[in-house]
Amino acid sequence: MSYEPPTQPANLPTKIVNALNESPPEQLRDVVKYAEVLAEHKEREARLGEEADQDDCDIEHHLDSIHPRGCPQFHER
Numbered sequence: 001m002s003y004e005p006p007t008q009p010a011n012l013p014t015k016i017v018n019a020l021n022e023s024p025p026e027q028l029r030d031v032v033k034y035a036e037v038l039a040e041h042k043e044r045e046a047r048l049g050e051e052a053d054q055d056d057c058d059i060e061h062h063l064d065s066i067h068p069r070g071c072p073q074f075h076e077r
Contacts, residue, residue: 008017020028 020031023031
C-alpha cells in the first residue's frame with residue numbers, strides 16, 4: 001500500500017471529497033457498503049423503468065393491431 005494519499009475522482013463534488021477525507025476508516029467502510037447497495041438499487045430501478053416503458057409500447061402496439069385507428073381512451077397522455 002502506498003503512503004501517498006489517494007487521488008480523488010474528478011467527477012466527485014468537492015463537498016463529498018471533503019466529507020470523506022474527514023471521516024474515520026470505519027465510517028468510510030460503511031459509506032462503501034451503502035454506496036454499492038444504493039448504486040445497485042438505482043440500476044435496478046432504471047432497468048425496471050425501461051421494462052415498464054417497453055411494456056407500455058407493447059400494449060399500445062397490440063391495441064393498434066386490434067383497432068388500427070387506436071383507442072383514444074388508451075392513448076390519452
